[in-house]
Amino acid sequence: MGKRNYLIEGVSCTGKTTVCNELQSRGYHAIHGDRELAYQGDPETGEPTNSGTHENHIWDLDKVKACVANSDEEITFFCGGSRNFSKFIELFDGVFVLDIDRGTLQQRLDERPQNEWGAKKSERDLILRLHETKEDIPKNGVLIDGTKSIEQVVDDILFHCEKNDRQQT
Template sequence: MPLVWVTGNSGTGKSTVCGMLRARGYVAFDADDDGFSRWVDRDTGEVVPDPPYPVPEGWLDRHGWAIVRERVEALAVESRSRVAFLCGSVENEADVGDLFDLVVCLVIDDDTLRHRLATRTTNTFGRHPEELAASLMWNPRLREIYERCGATIVDASEPPAEVVERVIGAAHDLAGSGR
């Protein structure tokens, strides 16, 4: 069965999708909250356990949110008996891309992104001007990047239940194709 990477920009609804998948009985993990990702210093490779808040100017230029390959490898092995979802966004995604059978990218427009980052209650990323600027810079690029890679693109400005249906549908389409 497929291992599905559900990705997208901050504020596109990855955590919401993850929670709804879990509520429907699917194996689903949040790469942020379930220990798959961490902040690292790009120059030294050191893990940064508690980044400053708000991040000072230039902090995001030196540090990155990275996934731990060994955690994803273990999930890939454990999830072969049924569809499993890992939801998140990391800068070293290429380091684990070979472990996924399907990539689903959630996309939203800039106005929706601004609104969601300003009003979400699950975490504070995106409220600081430097974080918001980084998210807005990447927003139009992500769709382009993932389309070129053959990912399934899902408009996450739709109601969450519809977004989840599209994500599940893409996974079941892949599972049904025998891949």
């Protein structure tokens, strides 16, 4: 929904939702992808499933394309994780990957409410493995230190957006 569109990705508990909230509080157009675009489906075909698994947590490709095509906003941030990001990543002007150390990740997992994804041992084990292997996050994104204060994290993202804009003009 922006003339410029950025994806903010990262392993669970790196701060994607918090970044989205902070961007919105600063007046930026930011989409909670995990709430507004996500569903359970086959990452290759998009066909809906009832699996309830991490591997099938995908974003609706048509909705992503429609949001990117709408240029009502100067800049839009898409925040969240999707197992089918390879189907739409080329639509973005830039990609940011929130990154935290293992200790911070374990602390954040310990603080997760019992009803949120990542609270169960099997989910925690998967998150820790994905953090270690980085296997389901974009490889060429700009790494952002997610251990900083939320204000600093968002300032870093905005700095890179401005830098990207200057390079394109």
